[in-house]
Every structure is written in C-alpha cells, then in structure tokens.
Amino acid sequence: MEAKLHNKRPKHLNLFKIRQPLPAVVSILHRISGVLLFFPGIPLMLCGLQMMLGSQQSFEALQDYLRSPMVKLMLLSPLWFFFHHLCAGIRHLFLDLHIGVALPQARASSKLVFAAGLILTTLAGLMLW
Amino acid sequence: MVKQHKLAVTGAHYGLKDWLVQRVSAVLMAIYLILLAGVLFVAAPQDYAAWKSLFSHQWMRIATFVFFICVFWHAWIGMRNILMDYVHPTAIRLTVQIMVITALLFYLVWTAEILWS
Numbered sequence: 001m002e003a004k005l006h007n008k009r010p011k012h013l014n015l016f017k018i019r020q021p022l023p024a025v026v027s028i029l030h031r032i033s034g035v036l037l038f039f040p041g042i043p044l045m046l047c048g049l050q051m052m053l054g055s056q057q058s059f060e061a062l063q064d065y066l067r068s069p070m071v072k073l074m075l076l077s078p079l080w081f082f083f084h085h086l087c088a089g090i091r092h093l094f095l096d097l098h099i100g101v102a103l104p105q106a107r108a109s110s111k112l113v114f115a116a117g118l119i120l121t122t123l124a125g126l127m128l129w
Numbered sequence: 130m131v132k133q134h135k136l137a138v139t140g141a142h143y144g145l146k147d148w149l150v151q152r153v154s155a156v157l158m159a160i161y162l163i164l165l166a167g168v169l170f171v172a173a174p175q176d177y178a179a180w181k182s183l184f185s186h187q188w189m190r191i192a193t194f195v196f197f198i199c200v201f202w203h204a205w206i207g208m209r210n211i212l213m214d215y216v217h218p219t220a221i222r223l224t225v226q227i228m229v230i231t232a233l234l235f236y237l238v239w240t241a242e243i244l245w246s
Contacts, residue, residue: 031211038204038229042236050243053184059177089155096152 023110030088033081041078072128079124084117151206154199161196190244197240201233 020028051062065071091113094100100109174180183189208229216222 031207034204034207035211038208039232042200042204046236046239046243050239052180053243056177059180086159090159093152093155 021107022114023106026084026088026091026110026113029084030092033085033088036078036081037085041081044078066128072125075128076121076125080117080121083120083124084113087113087116087120147206147209151203154203157199158196158203161192161199164192184244194240194244198237201237205229205233 048062051058053059066075091100091109094109095106100106168183174183184193209226212222212225212229216225
C-alpha cells in the first residue's frame with residue numbers, strides 16, 4: 001500500500017503550477033531579499049556611508065542623489081527588501097523558540113510579516129518624501 | 130533525503146555554530162539599528178559637520194564596525210546556505226563561495242577605512 005503511494009509521487013515538481021502557501025512565499029522572499037541585500041545592497045550602502053562621511057563635496061553629492069524623485073522611488077525596493085528580511089527574521093527567531101509553530105499561528109504570523117514589511121516600507125517612504 | 134554519494138566538501142561539525150552565529154548577529158544588528166534609530170530620532174544630524182561629529186566618537190565607530198562585522202558574517206552564512214542548496218557542482222560552488230568571502234573581506238577593510246579616516 002505504502003510502496004504504491006510512494007510510486008505515485010511526482011518526480012518533477014513544477015513550481016509554477018503549485019500555489020505556494022503564504023508562509024512559503026514569505027520564506028522564499030526572505031532568501032531572495034537576503035541575496036539582494038548582500039549584492040548590490042552591501043556595496044551600495046558602503047558607497048553611501050563613504051559619501052556621507054568623506055567630505056563636504058561628497059556629502060552634498062549624496063544629498064543631491066537622495067533628493068531626486070527617481071532615486072527616492074528606486075529606494076523603495078531596497079527598503080522593502082530590508083524590512084521584509086528584518087520582519088521575516090524576527091518571525092524566524094520566534095519559531096526557533098517554538099513560539100507560533102502550529103499551522104494557524106504560522107499562517108497568521110506570515111501574514112503579519114508581509115503586512116509589517118509593506119507598512120514599514122510605506123512609513124520609511126513617507127519620511128523620505 | 131540527503132544522500133552523500135561522494136566526499137562532501139563541507140567540513141566537519143558544520144551547522145550548529147553557523148546557525149548560532151546567524152541568530153546572534155541578527156539580534157546584534159537589530160539592537161544597533163534600534164539604538165541608531167533612537168539617536169537619529171532624538172537628534173538627527175542636519176549637515177555634513179553634524180554627521181561627521183556623530184561618527185567621530187570612538188564608541189560610534191566601534192558600534193558601527195561591530196554592526197558591519199555582523200552584517201558580513203550573517204551574509205556569509207546566508208550565502209553559504211543558499212549556495213549549498215542550489216549550486217551542486219563542487220567546483221562552481223567553491224568558486225562562488227571564495228568570491229563571496231573575498232568580497233566580504235574587501236568590504237570589511239573598506240568599512241574600517243571609511244570609519245577611521
């Protein structure tokens with residue numbers, strides 16, 4: 001009986017045909033945002049820090065960059081990656097402590113993470129403008 | 130699920146230390162960011178001189194440097210996990226891992242240069 005069941009398992013999973021549950025989406029976005037924060041996130045941030053602390057001229061150049069609406073708009077995506085990664089990471093720490101491991105709580109907290117990431121991005125965006 | 134066909138290039142007693150460092154570094158980064166947000170909320174530097182003077186305090190430089198060490202170490206563990214999951218040919222994986230480590234070491238020196246120059 002069990003052997004038959006095992007034989008019927010799909011050999012190739014088509015990720016585009018499977019509707020992923022929200023915790024899975026939050027999880028893969030945690031990974032993707034992590035990679036993007038590593039590159040180009042880290043070098044861009046160090047560039048910004050260098051311009052901020054380098055000299056009066058580089059500071060003003062950085063200010064000019066950050067004033068342009070185009071750059072502000074583009075900053076929204078790294079902000080969202082950062083906040084999503086932060087919130088998903090905090091959820092992960094709670095799961096490590098065996099808090100919210102049951103399915104209903106895990107689903108609820110993944111919704112919360114998704115919403116918190118978007119809300120924090122909106123708030124940070126509002127502060128930028 | 131996990132079958133070891135050949136000699137795995139991963140090293141012994143892998144796992145637990147990385148798992149712990151990933152979490153400890155995450156908590157330290159969060160604490161730094163909360164404190165930084167607090168400082169900026171109370172007295173946000175408005176011009177170059179103010180930013181420069183904020184980062185001229187030795188405690189600020191050290192805290193920021195520790196924060197970046199956490200970022201780099203955390204990034205290494207994450208990248209290593211992802212590479213182990215998705216890049217199976219050992220030669221390619223090792224090459225990319227070496228590139229990641231080299232980049233992070235370069236960033237570390239760069240950070241020190243920014244903070245102490």
